[in-house]
Amino acid sequence: MVEDYNKDEEIEKLTESLKHNKKSDFEFHDTINPVYSTGAGLTRKTVEEISDIKHEPDWMRRSRLKALEIFLSKPMPTWGPDLSGIDFDSLTYYSKPGETKAKNWDDVPDKIKETFDKLGIPQMEQKYLAGSVAQYDSEGVYGSLRKEWEDKGVIFTDLDTAIQEHPDLVKDYYCRAIPPSDNKFAALNGAVWSGGSFLYVPKNVQIDMPLQTYFRMNGEQSGQFEHTIVVADEGAKVHYIEGCTAPKYNTSSLHTAIVEIYARKNSDVKYTSVQNWSDSVYNLPVKRAWVDENAHMDWVTGELGSKVTMIYPSSYLRGRKASTSNLQITLATKDTFKDAGGKALHLAPDTTSRIVSKSISLDNGVTAYRGLVRMNEGALRAKSHVQCDALLINSDSKNYTYPYDEIYEPTAEFSHEATVGKIGTDELTYLRSRGLSEDEASSMIVLGFMDDIMKEIPMEFAVEMNRLVKLEMSKMGAVG
Amino acid sequence: MIENYLETLNTRFHDFDIEYRKQAYINYLRYPDPSYKESPDKKSYVTITDKDLDRMAFGELSVSIKKREKIDNDYDLVVTDSDFLVSGKKKEIYMSSMRTAFSEKPELFAEYVDKLFGKYNKENLINFSYENGYFLNVPDNAKTEIKIESIQDSNSSFTFKNVIVVGKNSSVEITDVYRKHGEGNGVHGRNIYIFCLEGSNVKYNYIQAEGEDTVNLTYLRPVLYDNSEIRIIDVNTGGSKVLYNHESEMHVNTTMKSYGVNISRADQEMDIWDSSLQYGKYSNCDINIKGVVLDRSSTMHRGNIDIEPDSIKSTGFYGSAILLMSENGKGNSKPALLIKNNDTKSKHSSAISSIDPDQIFYLRSRGLSEEEAKDLIINGFIGYIEDITDNEFLKTLLKDILKL
Numbered sequence: 001m002v003e004d005y006n007k008d009e010e011i012e013k014l015t016e017s018l019k020h021n022k023k024s025d026f027e028f029h030d031t032i033n034p035v036y037s038t039g040a041g042l043t044r045k046t047v048e049e050i051s052d053i054k055h056e057p058d059w060m061r062r063s064r065l066k067a068l069e070i071f072l073s074k075p076m077p078t079w080g081p082d083l084s085g086i087d088f089d090s091l092t093y094y095s096k097p098g099e100t101k102a103k104n105w106d107d108v109p110d111k112i113k114e115t116f117d118k119l120g121i122p123q124m125e126q127k128y129l130a131g132s133v134a135q136y137d138s139e140g141v142y143g144s145l146r147k148e149w150e151d152k153g154v155i156f157t158d159l160d161t162a163i164q165e166h167p168d169l170v171k172d173y174y175c176r177a178i179p180p181s182d183n184k185f186a187a188l189n190g191a192v193w194s195g196g197s198f199l200y201v202p203k204n205v206q207i208d209m210p211l212q213t214y215f216r217m218n219g220e221q222s223g224q225f226e227h228t229i230v231v232a233d234e235g236a237k238v239h240y241i242e243g244c245t246a247p248k249y250n251t252s253s254l255h256t257a258i259v260e261i262y263a264r265k266n267s268d269v270k271y272t273s274v275q276n277w278s279d280s281v282y283n284l285p286v287k288r289a290w291v292d293e294n295a296h297m298d299w300v301t302g303e304l305g306s307k308v309t310m311i312y313p314s315s316y317l318r319g320r321k322a323s324t325s326n327l328q329i330t331l332a333t334k335d336t337f338k339d340a341g342g343k344a345l346h347l348a349p350d351t352t353s354r355i356v357s358k359s360i361s362l363d364n365g366v367t368a369y370r371g372l373v374r375m376n377e378g379a380l381r382a383k384s385h386v387q388c389d390a391l392l393i394n395s396d397s398k399n400y401t402y403p404y405d406e407i408y409e410p411t412a413e414f415s416h417e418a419t420v421g422k423i424g425t426d427e428l429t430y431l432r433s434r435g436l437s438e439d440e441a442s443s444m445i446v447l448g449f450m451d452d453i454m455k456e457i458p459m460e461f462a463v464e465m466n467r468l469v470k471l472e473m474s475k476m477g478a479v480g
Numbered sequence: 481m482i483e484n485y486l487e488t489l490n491t492r493f494h495d496f497d498i499e500y501r502k503q504a505y506i507n508y509l510r511y512p513d514p515s516y517k518e519s520p521d522k523k524s525y526v527t528i529t530d531k532d533l534d535r536m537a538f539g540e541l542s543v544s545i546k547k548r549e550k551i552d553n554d555y556d557l558v559v560t561d562s563d564f565l566v567s568g569k570k571k572e573i574y575m576s577s578m579r580t581a582f583s584e585k586p587e588l589f590a591e592y593v594d595k596l597f598g599k600y601n602k603e604n605l606i607n608f609s610y611e612n613g614y615f616l617n618v619p620d621n622a623k624t625e626i627k628i629e630s631i632q633d634s635n636s637s638f639t640f641k642n643v644i645v646v647g648k649n650s651s652v653e654i655t656d657v658y659r660k661h662g663e664g665n666g667v668h669g670r671n672i673y674i675f676c677l678e679g680s681n682v683k684y685n686y687i688q689a690e691g692e693d694t695v696n697l698t699y700l701r702p703v704l705y706d707n708s709e710i711r712i713i714d715v716n717t718g719g720s721k722v723l724y725n726h727e728s729e730m731h732v733n734t735t736m737k738s739y740g741v742n743i744s745r746a747d748q749e750m751d752i753w754d755s756s757l758q759y760g761k762y763s764n765c766d767i768n769i770k771g772v773v774l775d776r777s778s779t780m781h782r783g784n785i786d787i788e789p790d791s792i793k794s795t796g797f798y799g800s801a802i803l804l805m806s807e808n809g810k811g812n813s814k815p816a817l818l819i820k821n822n823d824t825k826s827k828h829s830s831a832i833s834s835i836d837p838d839q840i841f842y843l844r845s846r847g848l849s850e851e852e853a854k855d856l857i858i859n860g861f862i863g864y865i866e867d868i869t870d871n872e873f874l875k876t877l878l879k880d881i882l883k884l
Contacts, residue, residue, distance in 0.1 A: 361822075377807075392822030396789065401817035405830060410804040413833040416813070422822040 034137065037095040040221070042088055044068060047191050050094045054160055054194070057167060067180035067190025074184040080370070081308045081337035085252050086282050092222045093192040097136045108134075108142050115216060116142075129241075131156045133213040135226060138194040149207055155200040156211055159227050162198035169200060173229050177260040177288045177316070186286045189225050189258045196226030196257065199240055201267075206237035210272070215244040215257075217281070223254040230260070232267035232295075242273040244305075252307065253281045261289035263297050265319065270298040272457060277305040279336060284310050293319025293348075299326040300456050303340050312370065314343035317351035317382075326355045327453045332365030332397075341371035341388075341403075346412070349380035357388040358450050361397035368400040375412040382412040390420040391449055482530075482537050482605070483509075489608065497582055500594045504608035513601045525780040525812065526721050526751040528667075532695050533602070535637040536667040537609040542633035544662055554873065555629040559614055560661075561638050570624060574617035578641060581615035588617060592675050593643055596701070600725065603699040606669045610641035613670070616654075620647035620677075626654045627873065634691030635664030642672045646680045653683040655874055660691040660718055669697040676708040676734075683711045685874055689881050690718035692746065700726040704734040706760065713865060713874070716742040716750060717881060725753040727784075730791075732760035740769035741862045741882065744777035744809075754798070755784040758791040765795070770862055771802040773809035780811075785826050786818040796826035803861055804834050805854070 036053060038046045047068050051061040076083055102108045105122045116122060116134055131145035133156065140158030149156075155166060163170050180190030197213045217224045232238050244255070255277060263269045269289070277283050283306035289297045299313040315324035326342035344353035359367035369388040390399035401418045423445050431441035447454075447466060454462045489501055545560045551567045557575055558565040564577045574585070582589055597607055618624065646652055656672070668690065676682045682702075690696060696719035702710050716722050722744075728736045736756060744750045756765035771779040785796030796819075802811035813830040835857050843853035859882075866878050 390817075390819070392819065395792075395822050397822050399817065399819045401815075401819075401828070403813075403815065403830070405813045405832060407802075407804065407811045407832040410807055410809060410834045412804075415829070415831040415833075416815075417827070417829045418815075418817055419825075419827040420817050420819045421825040 034095040034097055034219070038093055040090050040092050042068075042091070042093055042192065046093055050192060050194060053096070056163065059171065060163060063175065063180075064191050067187045070180050071184060071187035071191055074187060076184060080310050080339045080368075081366075083282065083308065085307070086254055087252070090221055090251075091254055092219060093225070094194055095137045095219050095222060096139050097141060097218075102142045103144055105142065112136050112141055115218075116214065129210055129212050131211045133158055133197050135195045135213065135215045137216075137218055137222060137224065140195050145211075149205075152205045153202040154205060154207065155198065157198055159196045159198045159229065160194070166198075166200075170198060170229070173231055173260065173262055175260070177262065177290050178258050178286050183286065185256045185284045186258060189227060189256050189286070192223070193225045193227040193258065195224075196228040197230075198228070199230045199238065201232045201236040201238045203233045204235040207239070210239040210241050212241040212243070215242065217244075217253060217255065217277070219253075221251045221253060223256065226257050228257065228259045229262075230269060230271065231262045232264060232269045234265045235267060236264070237268040239270040239272070242271075244273070244275045244277055251280065255281055255283045255285065255306075257285035259285065259287040261297065263289060263291045263295040265293045265295060267292075267295045269296070270300065272300040274302040274457075275305055275309070279305070279307050279333070281306045282308050284308075287311065287313040289313075289315045289324070291315050291317050291319070291322040291324055294321045295319065296322075297324040298456075299324070299328070299342065300453070301328045301340075302457070303328065303330045303338055306338075307336055309338045309340060312341045312343055314345065315353065316345045316347060317353065318347050320348050321350045322348060323352045325353070327456050328357045329450055329453050330357065330359040330367050332359070332361045332367045334363035334365060337366045337368070339368040339370055341369050343372040344374075344384060346373075346375040346379040346382040346384065346409075349378070349382070351379055351382045353384045355386045355388075356452060358453055359388070359390040359399055360393065360446065360449070361390065361399055362393045364394070364396045364398070366398045366400070368402065369418070370402045372404040372406070373414060373416075374406040375409045375414065377408045379409045380411050382409060384412075384414050386416040388418045389449070390418075391446065392420065392422050482534060485537065485609070488538065496579060497589065497594070501608040504597055504604045507597050508601060508604035508608060511601060511604070514599055525778075526723050526749045528602070528695060528697065528721065528723065532667045533605065536639055536669045536697070537605055539609070539611055539639070540637040540666065541611070542636040544635065545631060545633050553629070555627045557614060557626070557628045559628065559630045561611065561633060561636055561640075564612070564614070570626060572619060572622060573624065573626065574615070576615050578610065578613040578615050578643070585615070585617070588615075588645065592645055592673070596673060596703075598671065598699060598701060600699060602669070602697055603671055603725075606639040606641060606671045606697070606699065610639045610671070613641040613643070615642075616644045618644075618646045618650050618652050620649060622647060622650040622652065624652050626652065628654065628656045630656070630658045631661045632658055632668055632690050632694070633661045633664070633666065634694050635662055635666050637667040639669040640671075642670065644672075644674045646674070646676050646682050648677045649679040650677075651681040653685070653871060655685040655871075655877070656687065657877065658688045658690055658718075660689065660694075663691060663693065665693040665695070665720070666691075667695040667697075671699045672701065674700075674702040674710070676702060676704045676710055678705045678707055680705075680708045682709065684713075685869075686712065686714040687877060687881060688716045688718055688722070688724070692718065692748075693720050694718065695720060696722045696724070698724045700724070702728045702736070704728060704730045704736060706732040707734065709735040710737070712736070712738040713868065714738065714740045714754075715865070715878065715881060716740075716752060720748055722748070722750040722752070724751070727753070727755040727757055728765065730756060730758045730760060730763040730765065733762040734760060734764070736765045738767045738769075739865055739868050741771070741865050742769075742779060743772045743774065743862070743882065744779045745774045746777060747775070748777040750778070751780045751782070753782045756786060756796055758785075758787045758794050758796065761790065761792045761794060763791055763794045765797065767798045769800050770864070771800075771811065772858055772862060773802060773804050773806065773811050775806050776808040778810035778812070781813045781830065782815065783828075784816045784818055785828060787820060787824050787826060789820045792821055792823040794824045796824070798828040800830040801861075802832045803858065804832060805858070
């Protein structure tokens with residue numbers, strides 16, 4: 001068991017240690033030569049090569065090739081941000097950093113371990129986590145799970161290992177919620193996916209500490225295409241966390257992940273992700289949860305980094321009394337476009353959903369909220385509330401809000417609210433009259449604006465998120 | 481086929497604003513509807529078929545509306561697709577058909593009509609094929625009221641273009657009623673351009689109660705010059721398919737308030753847009769729209785609050801509420817905020833739901849039947865529109881048209 005700790009003291013310590021960090025600290029890049037790489041470009045041969053090196057079963061190989069066909073046949077989306085900067089031919093789709101996967105940090109190759117040390121992953125694991133997986137470029141380099149959970153039948157490993165060790169279980173869930181035919185990027189992931197986590201929590205097992213995966217993309221002009229599957233069996237409870245960073249390059253990298261979550265009857269799943277990719281990354285993941293009867297799905301996402309982000313975590317509420325909550329913070333800095341939102345599809349009676357999105361645009365950054373709530377006929381007494389607020393810090397900051405509300409059930413209740421504005425002069429004046437400088441006051445207002453969501457984020461992430469937002473804003477000279 | 485329309489343009493309209501029509505025709509062919517970069521499952525909610533567009537553009541004019549000698553009610557102007565009657569009571573206002581205005585007021589055409597093409601594909605279609613319409617010019621510093629009745633033969637298909645120019649510092653209330661005549665599945669397209677010149681104050685009431693089987697396309701385009709104001713009331717009840725698209729172009733220190741009510745019944749499909757396009761600083765927009773969905777009908781509410789980079793110190797609000805009254809009805813809303821500078825405040829809200837059973841229970845416990853209770857609640861929901869105006873003529877009209 002983990003020793004009790006004083007939460008306030010921990011926050012204090014973390015804040016102190018993070019004060020000296022800067023976002024650019026995450027943007028270093030290592031001089032690690034991959035042991036294997038497919039080289040640039042995407043062809044049938046690339047896909048076969050990936051499948052070969054992973055010694056995959058035949059069904060997976062066929063599934064990859066089918067997905068490649070779909071990817072090549074689908075057009076690029078014409079809505080949303082400009083994606084013309086992605087050069088599919090010059091990306092490296094697979095690069096393997098080391099030969100083996102370690103179960104202990106000491107066994108991780110020194111240079112990679114150094115990277116994760118700098119990011120603070122091993123320390124975090126000791127303190128707060130029930131297990132963790134670390135992925136470096138295309139492959140998992142480390143995986144561990146506390147013994148007590150392993151004994152209860154919890155499986156937490158990277159997906160490649162899971163396919164070898166639990167093929168039937170993986171086959172049951174792989175690409176069911178998000179088939180490659182869903183969209184172009186789901187198809188791309190289906191063809192070249194590598195790494196990602198596989199988490200299975202057996203019936204009635206309730207894990208009280210979070211499990212975490214950390215993704216690090218190191219290569220220039222590379223792509224990271226992890227595929228994560230989380231299954232909470234009936235009555236299970238789990239909190240799964242993802243963090244992502246990458247070095248900054250002048251050329252663009254691509255991150256196209258898939259996250260499939262299956263919340264079975266009476267289960268409770270919380271998924272937290274804080275994305276802090278560098279400004280050269282196109283971040284286009286597809287995240288979706290199937291939520292069964294009386295189950296609850298919580299999405300908490302922080303979209304802080306990347307050049308372009310398009311992310312719409314979705315919950316398909318499939319069983320009576322299924323519920324979902326989707327909390328999101330989006331930060332758009334100079335020259336970035338963050339197109340984010342959430343979807344809730346009510347397919348059964350008494351389902352409820354709540355989507356809260358808070359966007360902050362700095363400099364000429366653009367944030368967009370794009371969300372869908374659909375209540376199908378028969379979703380009796382379904383309820384949904386959507387709230388999206390945007391704060392525009394500079395005069396050329398932009399925000400677009402495009403909610404989609406489709407209600408086909410008369411007993412359903414739906415409401416949506418959105419506001420866009422800047423920091424109010426009344427609020428500023430009030431705080432300044434209490435002795436705060438303008439920068440302190442703005443900073444306090446911005447953090448207050450995000451407060452609803454911060455409360456829901458695990459403490460260590462919340463501290464980091466606060467710091468990152470402050471840091472980005474101080475670059476603008478807006479906040480101290 | 482509209483693709484072969486050029487010949488029709490040359491024969492039918494060679495003496496009626498032909499250069500403008502040619503440009504509109506080119507725009508129609510060249511530009512599809514602008515995409516707001518919506519989401520991938522974007523659907524065109526009310527689909528107007530190519531055949532219907534053909535019928536509308538080529539025109540099938542009425543033979544059943546009888547010609548009248550003079551106006552025999554309170555209206556100042558009565559328009560049918562073959563008739564154009566002016567009461568003569570409002571001598572200070574220039575009122576005529578577009579055809580007459582084209583020859584009589586070339587300078588106004590050059591100034592207002594021939595410059596605006598609109599940005600929607602079908603708006604261009606109406607602009608190159610319009611058969612007729614009315615042209616009103618209210619002089620500067622006037623204070624007046626205009627009542628217009630358009631009698632629309634349900635069996636005929638046509639496009640009309642109406643242009644209203646309100647002079648500087650004038651204050652005017654215009655009530656524009658579109659009524660049904662007979663039965664039929666005609667296709668009616670109309671563009672309405674309202675130019676509110678500097679300092680003017682305009683109230684425009686649009687009431688559409690056409691035939692149940694007709695297809696309706698309406699583009700309402702107010703242009704607000706500096707320091708002007710407009711208040712719009714729009715009511716849509718008729719038509720099997722209704723595409724109503726209002727977008728106000730707003731310049732410095734302007735105010736637009738828009739209040740709408742639509743009731744869809746039977747298999748009606750309604751797509752109701754209310755948008756602002758705010759270019760000038762200190763522009764304020766407030767849009768409120770309510771819909772009631774009955775039977776198997778469907779209603780979509782859309783609207784953009786579009787605040788451009790120079791439109792600082794501006795505000796925008798869009799609010800939509802839909803009351804879903806039937807098991808087979810559909811209610812959708814797609815409001816959007818497009819905010820391009822930070823010195824503004826904008827907000828949208830939308831709500832879709834049925835009647836709260838507690839409210840019904842309360843009324844039933846007071847002795848009302850279920851139906852009476854529902855009607856009372858619906859009337860309360862849409863009745864707000866009557867409180868907005870103190871114009872008795874309009875109030876009576878609304879009571880008559882909105883009765884359930």
